[in-house]
Each structure stands twice: as structure tokens, then as C-alpha cells.
Amino acid sequence: MALRFYKIYDFQTDGEDVQAILSNRTVEVEGKRICLVRLPEGYFAIDDKCPHAGARLGSGKCTPEGMVICPVHRYQYNVKTGKGLPQQGDYVNHYPVETRKDGVYIGFEKKWWQF
Numbered sequence: 357m358a359l360r361f362y363k364i365y366d367f368q369t370d371g372e373d374v375q376a377i378l379s380n381r382t383v384e385v386e387g388k389r390i391c392l393v394r395l396p397e398g399y400f401a402i403d404d405k406c407p408h409a410g411a412r413l414g415s416g417k418c419t420p421e422g423m424v425i426c427p428v429h430r431y432q433y434n435v436k437t438g439k440g441l442p443q444q445g446d447y448v449n450h451y452p453v454e455t456r457k458d459g460v461y462i463g464f465e466k467k468w469w470q471f
């Protein structure tokens with residue numbers, strides 16, 4: 357799978373601590389709304405739209421175990437796998453995130469016209 361990476365944070369302009377550890381927020385990248393989570397071990401990205409009823413996961417909370425809790429009905433999603441709790445039977449897409457020297461990047465699958 358070929359990926360194209362997009363810069364979310366630029367350490368030079370945003371600073372290196374632009375997002376607090378154990379926080380999540382909604383960022384928009386290439387027209388997609390993404391829930392970006394920062395855990396002690398790094399950044400993780402999942403779809404921002406909750407599959408249950410469409411709330412913004414970026415407005416919810418995240419746990420030290422890496423679960424994002426939806427602010428509306430409290431469904432939970434693992435930021436590393438995208439999987440919901442077993443009783444939910446659902447998932448969200450998750451995306452690779454790289455922290456490089458100059459910033460934080462998210463990878464999306466390349467479309468055929470981007471090769």
C-alpha cells in the first residue's frame with residue numbers, strides 16, 4: 357500500500373508541545389476530519405466521525421490505555437487499531453502517523469491519480 361504523508365504539525369511554527377499528552381482533537385487534513393490523539397508513546401489518528409451516530413471523536417476524551425471515548429453516548433475506540441469495544445461490534449479507520457524531526461505527519465493511501 358503506497359502512502360502519501362501530509363504534515364499536521366510543524367514544530368518550527370507550532371512548537372514541539374502543540375498538543376498535550378493524553379489529549380485528542382479534530383484536525384482537518386486534505387478535506388478529511390481526523391481525530392488526532394497524543395499518548396505518551398506518540399501520536400495516533402482515527403476517523404473523527406463516530407460510527408454510532410456521527411459525533412466528533414476529537415471532542416471526546418482519551419484514556420491512558422489509548423481508548424477514545426465518544427462525547428455523546430460514550431462508545432470507545434482503540435486509537436491503535438480503530439476497533440470499538442467487543443459489545444459495540446464496530447470500528448473506525450485508523451491511519452499511520454509519523455513524528456519526524458520537523459513535525460507530525462499523517463499517511464493516507466495514495467489515489468491512482470497521485471502515482
Ligand code: FES
Binds near residue numbers: 410426427428431
Ligand atoms: S455518537 Fe458516538 S457513541 Fe453515539
